[in-house]
Amino acid sequence: MNKLDISVVVPLYNEAESLPELAAWVDRVMRENGFSYEMILIDDGSSDGSWEVVEGLKAQYPAIRGISFARNYGKSAALYCGFAAAEGEVVVTMDADLQDSPDEIPELRRMILEEGYDLVSGWKKRRHDPVGKRWPSKFFNWTARTVSGIKLHDFNCGLKAYRRKVVKAIEVYGEMHRFIPILARQAGFRRIGEKVVDHHARKYGCSKFGVERMVKGYLDLISVLFMSHFGRSPMYFFGSLGTLMFLVGGGTTVWIIAEKLWKQFHDLPLRAVTDQPLFYLAILAVILGVQLFLAGFLGELINRGSSERNKYLIDKTL
Numbered sequence: 025m026n027k028l029d030i031s032v033v034v035p036l037y038n039e040a041e042s043l044p045e046l047a048a049w050v051d052r053v054m055r056e057n058g059f060s061y062e063m064i065l066i067d068d069g070s071s072d073g074s075w076e077v078v079e080g081l082k083a084q085y086p087a088i089r090g091i092s093f094a095r096n097y098g099k100s101a102a103l104y105c106g107f108a109a110a111e112g113e114v115v116v117t118m119d120a121d122l123q124d125s126p127d128e129i130p131e132l133r134r135m136i137l138e139e140g141y142d143l144v145s146g147w148k149k150r151r152h153d154p155v156g157k158r159w160p161s162k163f164f165n166w167t168a169r170t171v172s173g174i175k176l177h178d179f180n181c182g183l184k185a186y187r188r189k190v191v192k193a194i195e196v197y198g199e200m201h202r203f204i205p206i207l208a209r210q211a212g213f214r215r216i217g218e219k220v221v222d223h224h225a226r227k228y229g230c231s232k233f234g235v236e237r238m239v240k241g242y243l244d245l246i247s248v249l250f251m252s253h254f255g256r257s258p259m260y261f262f263g264s265l266g267t268l269m270f271l272v273g274g275g276t277t278v279w280i281i282a283e284k285l286w287k288q289f290h291d292l293p294l295r296a297v298t299d300q301p302l303f304y305l306a307i308l309a310v311i312l313g314v315q316l317f318l319a320g321f322l323g324e325l326i327n328r329g330s331s332e333r334n335k336y337l338i339d340k341t342l
Contacts, residue, residue: 027060027113028060028061028062028111028112028113029059029060029061029112029113029114029133030054030059030060030061030062030112030113030114030115030116030129030133031061031062031063031064031110031111031112031114031115031116031188032050032061032062032063032064032112032116032117032118032126032129033064033066033103033106033107033110033115033116033117033118034046034063034064034065034066034106034117034118034119034120035066035068035099035102035103035106035117035119035120036065036066036067036068036070036074036102036120037067037068037069037070037074037096038070038071038072038074039070039072039074039120039121039228040070040072040073040074040076040077041228042120042121042122042227042228043065043074043077043078043081043120044077044081045122045227046120046122046126047063047081047084047085047088049122049126049127050063050126050129051063051085051087052126053126053127053129053130054087054129057130059130059133061087061112062087062088062089062110062111062112063085063087063088063089064088064089064090064091064106064109064110065078065081065088065089065090065091065120066090066091066092066093066102066103066105066106067090067091067092067093068093068096068097068098068099068101068102069093069094069095069096069097075090075092075340078090078092078342079342082342088342089109089341089342090340090341090342091105091106091109091340091341091342092340092341098198098199099199099201100196100197100198100199100200100201101197103117103196103201103204104195104196104197107191107192107194107196110188110191112188113137113188114132114133114136114137114185114186114187114188115185115186115187115188115190115191116129116132116133116183116184116185116186117182117183117184117185117186118182118183119182119183121226121227121228122224122226122227122228123223123224123225123226124146124182124183124221124223124224125183125221125222125224127222128146128183128219128221128222129185131219132144132146132183132184132185132219133185135185135217135219136185136186136187139217140215141185141187141215141216141217142186142187142190142208142213142214142215142216143184143185143186143187143190143204143205143208143213143215143216143217144184144185144186144216144217144218144219145176145178145179145181145184145205145216145217145218145219146178146181146182146183146184146218146219146220146221147176147177147178147181147218147219147220147221148178148181148221148223149177149220149223150223151223161178161180164179164180165177165178165179165180168202168203168206172203172205172206172209174205174206174209174216175218176205176216176218177218178218179202179203179205179206180202181221183221184204186208187213190208190211190213193208193211193212193213194207194208194211195207258319258320258323259320259321259323260320261320262316262317262319262320262321262323263316263317263320263321265313265316266312266313266314266315266316266317266318266319266320267313267317268313269309269310269312269313269316270309270310270313270314270317271313272306272309272313273305273306273307273308273309273310273311273312273313274306274310274313276302276305276306276309277303277306277307277310280297280300280302280303280306281297284297
């Protein structure tokens with residue numbers, strides 16, 4: 025089997041109207057540039073007949089492969105399965121709503137192969153989205169850029185290109201698709217670039233993402249940063265914090281009791297240890313310290329060992 029130049033991975037959810045145009049556009053770009061390719065369409069539990077459209081397109085374009093989920097799992101799940109199936113030298117991800125341009129693919133591939141990048145992320149510098157979507161996205165990207173140290177303007181752009189070994193090394197789950205550059209750097213791939221890409225107005229349907237994605241995004245940002253620093257050794261975080269609280273609480277308790285005994289020995293005025301609020305705060309610190317230490321210990325035992333995290337019920341494949 026000849027090695028494929030490009031794998032185009034496209035997660036989709038209720039995008040039946042846009043799929044024929046997208047498939048024709050990708051095929052035209054690939055033929056014009058002489059690329060061998062596969063286009064992996066992952067139907068994330070659509071209810072509008074998207075899978076039937078994929079089946080029809082498969083007959084028209086042999087390069088198309090399809091994966092259909094039995095229910096909606098989310099974009100990260102779709103990307104995870106698409107990455108597992110991809111066989112191309114360069115893997116390109118893009119959304120199915122025609123807002124990402126397949127015309128960007130040749131340059132993205134060139135940046136990977138000729139400029140030596142492991143990952144190139146698209147930057148929708150000029151966006152055709154409502155203000156209510158643009159400004160929260162700007163703030164979110166600023167936060168991710170600041171805390172991660174990766175100088176990208178648009179972490180959440182669906183149009184990205186990867187060296188094949190990158191997608192085989194990272195694990196995308198939950199809502200982590202927004203932080204793939206962070207996951208890639210965590211896995212040791214530090215050559216991360218950026219390209220300004222065209223962003224088109226949505227032609228069919230409406231956005232499938234609601235306001236809740238911002239809340240999920242920040243929670244996942246905290247998760248991915250924690251996992252990048254302490255994922256393999258949670259005891260470093262919980263154990264250190266727990267030990268500190270235990271020492272502070274224990275030391276305070278000893279000091280309170282010693283002070284009482286000293287005053288008692290010298291016949292000085294004193295009050296009962298249990299009448300002092302500081303005593304209860306010290307005991308609380310000791311208890312929390314022990315709990316945090318145990319949390320770190322349990323985290324070491326679990327250590328991301330869940331065998332069910334990336335198991336998805338795939339209904340059909342092409």
